[in-house]
Amino acid sequence: MRLGLRVRIVVLLGALLGLTFAPLYFAISTYAQLSLQRAREDSARSLGRVIGAYVSVARVERSPVALDSLLEAQVGGSGVSAIGVYGPDGLQQAARGERELLPARVVAATEELTRLQGEHGAALAVRIPDAHGAVVTVLRVDDEVAQTAPLTRLVAGYMGLLALALLLAAYFALTRLIVRPLDALRLAAQRVEGGARRLEAPRASTRELDELGVSLQAMTERLLAQEQALRGQVTEIERATAELHQAQAELIRSERLASVGRLSAGLAHEVGNPLSALIGLQDLLLLGGLSPEEERDFLQRMRLETERIQGIVRDLLQFARPERGAPESLPAPPGDVAAALHETLSLLKPQRSFQDMQIELTVEPALPRVVLGTPQLVQVILNLALNAADACGGRGQLRLQARLAAGQIELVVEDDGPGVAPEVRARLFEPFVTTKEVGAGTGLGLAVCRGLVEGVAGTLSLEPGEARGARFVVRLPVSDAQS
Ligand SMILES: Nc1ncnc2c1ncn2[C@@H]1O[C@H](COP(=O)(O)OP(=O)(O)OP(=O)(O)O)[C@@H](O)[C@H]1O
């Protein structure tokens, strides 16, 4: 349990008062006892000397019997409980009263005061030397502790009352000066916590707490002002963000329009060439006057140009809707990357453009199947490998790798050619982007590849390789069906 401020301070004060008053109390009671004891001893000594002198005269002038009666007369009065008379040899010559308190022999002939503990309480023995030996007078004394008890009780009571009064005063002062103003401040702060907009600091009677209240009030007011400023900024940011979104949407729209424009231009260019050839050939045919062989040759050339257009249209369709590449719209069976690689190489190797290419194939054993079908895999690898051979001018190194990485199949097609030209890099995967001459390439290969790969949630990208050349990386998800 956590104690309150007031209780803690009062307990601390109580402990401090205890620590201060306890030694003071002991000092006072000890001092009183010692003073009493010293006064007693002084009076015992005086009485002892008087009796000693009296007895000393008597033992010279009177007979032993008269001395005895004199001693008898002294015992009992003024608290004297025994008197002993000793000769020059130190032996006891006469004694009266409580003899057991008297020494049998006096050793030294000097004045001495001894404290004794008799049957009836404490006693003081005063030894007074004289010309014929010594006189020992024993006086009963009361216990000093008991004697000083009323005084020490009084002191203790006074101290207790004083401590209580101090603690009470501290408790009430703390309540009035600190605890109540602090409670009022706490309540005001709780109101702010509960949603109040301003902290109404109550006036406190102490300067520090009053200043604290004023500062807290000023602080909430400043926070309020800052919050309002912040709100303004947030509104401003929201407005700017909305504008930005709009600008971005417009940019995307114009970029889309631009790519549609580029696509159309590319399409017009690619289809335009064979169409012009077709029209020219048809014009010649319509003019007539051709030999049957010439007519047949023209028709064959027209057929080739038409096939070229058909090829472009087919590729475009595949780029636009790769998932419908196969007309039988059943989901394609999972593809085998290793098999696709081998099949592609068997297709490529006999080709003249591949005669002088060095091919390096690295396939991790037992690769799982992927979501893209084997024929589509072959198409992708074929396109990438043909591009590599074109870039190397048919003379270079082609590295093909397949491995399992981070739960996906990673297929790398890398060559040591000149690398992708900077002017096409930004739009590399757009249709009709090519650096090849008219008729040599349509610029559809990479666009179709990316369409196929992204159609099954895979990725195709150009990545920086270790050496020069181009490094294309295909990442494909592993198929759930592994048969
Ligand atoms: N391995 C490569 N090294 C250097 N440049 C490349 C490489 N692969 C592609 N490119 C560049 O990317 C362009 C686009 O390639 P893409 O395969 O899309 O079309 P293409 O090969 O020009 O024509 P298509 O494949 O339609 O016959 C190429 O013209 C070439 O400039």
Ligand SMILES: [Mg+2]
């Ligand atoms: Mg190509």
